[in-house]
Amino acid sequence: MKSIINTVLATPLYKHLLFWVAVFSFYTTSARERFTSVEEIVVTYGMHLFFQIIVAYTVLYFIVPRYKKYRKWWLAGIELVGLFLIVNFMYVWMRMNVLEPRYPTCYLSFIESFGHLTLWQRTFDVKAVFWELPLFYIQPLFFLTALQFYEKQYEHSKAKEHKKVEELRQLRQQLNPHFLFNTLNNLYALSVEKSDKTPQVIERLSDILSYMLYGTESKFVPIQKEIDLIENYLALEQIRYEGRVLISFEQEVITDFKIAPLLLLTFVENAFKHGVSQELKMATVKVSLFCKADKFFFVVENTKPISIAEMSMKKGLGLANVKQQLELLYPGEHDIRIVDKEDKYFIQLMLKKK
Structure with missing residues (x-):
């Protein structure tokens, strides 16, 4: 009772x-x-x-x-x-x-x-x-049952959304320290060398940190913010590796497109971590983004050193993290295509426009 x-x-x-x-x-x-x-x-x-x-x-x-x-x-x-x-x-x-x-x-x-x-x-x-x-x-019973069913579905939906938000928050917390660790290493190396580029690195890093701390709370953000983040990151890596890497970044200006924050950066980080840091010769990183109809495409291609040709780049915390986020944010609305060759690594992400 x-x-x-x-x-x-x-x-x-x-x-x-x-x-x-x-x-x-x-x-x-x-x-x-x-x-x-x-x-x-x-x-x-x-x-x-x-x-x-x-x-x-x-x-x-x-x-x-x-x-x-x-x-x-x-x-x-x-x-x-x-x-x-x-x-x-x-x-x-x-x-x-x-x-x-x-x-x-x-x-x-x-x-x-x-x-x-x-x-x-x-x-x-x-x-x-x-x-x-x-x-x-029994007439009122049917209506009361229907109302309670709707309320339970609504509460279940709210709980599911709350769980999704919490999972995303934890995933992003896992991602941020990894990115910060790499970037601070870059800054440390330049400061040891007393490079004139240190102020520029600090400015770029400041913009990145500002975005990561205050600009990623929303579920989706304008694509231009992610573009700015990638540009800042590429600029930092260009300073770090100087003449050892050729970087290109091609983009279409998509003013009305929104995307989940911090999704794209992991793919770019992956290219430098596996394709540039261990390369003894000239490395290449090509990044491009564009739209076709209601679909958004993000492509990253990088050369791969022969020394790690047998290593798979498909595994790792960063990429697994992004895949989890995609399942939560774009269920049935995304696709990842990975080509892992002996001397080249290619990844293409497709997202349906929200």
Whole structure:
């Protein structure tokens, strides 16, 4: 009993009240012509509402949970028939002792047809118990069930979205330290050399940090912000490797396109980590982004040193991290194509426009 009460109270009281006020209003306004006074309407349908409430909550919070627990349809059937018999007994008693004596004009035709029957004869009337009573008293139950189902789906959707946001937050927290570690290493190397390029690196790094700290809270950001991030990162890497790498960045200006933040940078980082840092000769990194119809394409291609030709670049925290984010943010709306050759690595990301 305690668990049943807790289940009922889990839904705010005002929602229950609003629902039953709406049911009462519907019945009283749709059957006004049958009665001679407002009092008859209020008393009659007030009693009906009382029994509808009993049937609805007994079925929802007692019979249905017990059926789910024991999976015995015959037990649920017995409980349902027993409920209708009890409710019919109370209804007949109230009708014979309150409604018919108090409002004989309204119930005249019924009294003439059934007034000679006893309380028990009316109570065990098969037609009333198995047809008339369920047809009338279960009507609100269907609406209440539908509303509760919608509310549960809404709460489930909210919980799922909250879980997705939390997972994305944790994934981005995993990504940021990795990026910062690489960038700070670059800055340290330049400072040791007392390079004149150190102020430029600090400025670029400042822009990157500002974006990562304050510009990535939204689920989606304008693509230009990601472009600026990539440009800053490429500039830092060009300073770091100087003449050891040829970098190209081709892009279409897509002003109305939005994308999840920090998705693209991992692919660019991957190119430098595996394709440039261990290259003894001239390395090449080509980055391009463009749109076709409602699809966005991001392509990164880099040369790969022979020394790591047998190593797979498809594995690693960064790429696995991005794939998880894509599954959360673009389910069924993305595609990754990876070509891992002996001397070249190519990756293409396709996203459907949001």
